[in-house]
Amino acid sequence: MTLKEISRQIGISVATVDRVLNNRGNVKPETYRKVMEKLGELNYKPNKSASFLSRKKEISVAVVFPELPDYFWSQIEKGVEVATEELRDYGLRIELFKSEKYDMEKQKQVVQDIIDSKAFDAIAVSPNDSEEMAELIDRAMDEGIAVCTFNNDSPFSKRLFYVGCDYRIAGRLAADMLCKMTGPGAKFGLITSDASSIPSATTFQLQQKITGFREVVAEQRAQLTQLLKLKQEEYDQPGIFADLFAQVDAVYVTSAKLHIVARHLEQAGLTGKMPLIGHDMTEEIYEDLQRQLVSATICQDPVNQGYLAVKTLFDYLAYNEPIDLKEHITKLELVTRENARYYI
Structure with a gap:
């Protein structure tokens, strides 16, 4: 159902319908009521993706994690890639930053450089150390950069949410x-x-x-x-x-x-x-x-961890969706000799 068809059925201009849908004001109460009644009658739901595309805004997300163990982080990358493919046409841009081994100081420098660059709208980070990273997470949030943690949390920071296991x-x-x-x-x-x-x-x-x-x-x-x-x-x-x-x-x-x-x-x-x-x-x-x-x-479902971190950040920035869940807990699965073939 297009705005043009809705406006034709109600008998008002497309511009007026658009103002009602986007709460832009300058609409008489009676007109507003008529539009909302018709939308309810038609079970109309706005296409958020089309709305976002029309604004032609790019969302840039930095994804930060250690380089080791490679087997685990490669699975995280697969999840990030799935989200990127799904959302690239809607303006998502992803850049991966792998901090050397388990070196906390080098990881902190990576995040510091990302903040200073002012090139990113959001950071998804798996902190090597929860407490040491908290100050940088807080600084990023204070400067308007949305931050989530994944795989390893920093629960006492200002991060928006965490994705990973319990x-x-x-x-x-x-x-x-x-x-x-x-x-x-x-x-x-x-x-x-x-x-x-x-x-x-x-x-x-x-x-x-x-x-x-x-x-x-x-x-x-x-x-x-x-x-x-x-x-x-x-x-x-x-x-x-x-x-x-x-x-x-x-x-x-x-x-x-x-x-x-x-x-x-x-x-x-x-x-x-x-x-x-x-x-x-x-x-x-x-x-x-x-x-x-x-x-x-x-x-611990690493593919889903990578996907959910990026997807939730994008929805928050692109569509102003509230962060209802502060912890997105991914599933734990016990693998033995008998079912191992399904996990390799």
Whole structure:
């Protein structure tokens, strides 16, 4: 239904109908009432995309995330690409910024440069460290740049919304499965990473996984006897893992190092003997599941994370859609040897 057809049926000008639809004023109350009644009668809904196209406005979004682990961020990129293809004709422009490894200072500099450039309407960022990034997120928001977080949140910043998993539930899921695999009184080891430029810091995502894991361990009266917080280079030290395996009945890996821990488990001669759970899916982890080095892995829908972050920012900027949800929680899926083929 076009404006021309609506104006013909009501018997008023197209310009007047347009003023009513866009709340531009200068319309008599009786005319306004007639237009709204006719719109209701025709079940008319405005085409927001056509309205946006008519304004010929470009929406520029910077997407910022670490370069590693490549297998995970490539899935995020796929989601961003889907949103870009869907919205390119409506004015969306995307630019990707990959910060080097896990270096927080370099990531902060990337975001600082984006803000200073004044070339972007919005930033979607996966912060290496939630607290360190909060000040820059607040500055961007104060300068009129819309900011969302994805994959890792900065909940105490002014960010508009977060897209990603509930990582506390992810930790609970991991603990629940290990308790079922081991039985009462089991001793668990947990491996996490120091992924920040601050030696004592752990990302919000990892903190939440650990919190959830601890909750279920306490509820099930199991024991978390070992919590290893490793730097990246320490994953190459077999002795650390040999000591861990000797003291526990099962292991949970919160970081993106599940495949590496599986290699150490194999070298220790514990294939199929010690339950091992972690996160994400790669070709290597698929093979580890088939060989019973990994008992299960928890996938977190990265493609949808990339898509939702970009799509929600675009709708907010292009159509002034309110941010009703401050957290867009993506699904968690437990993958085992039997259903792994559907995730690779």
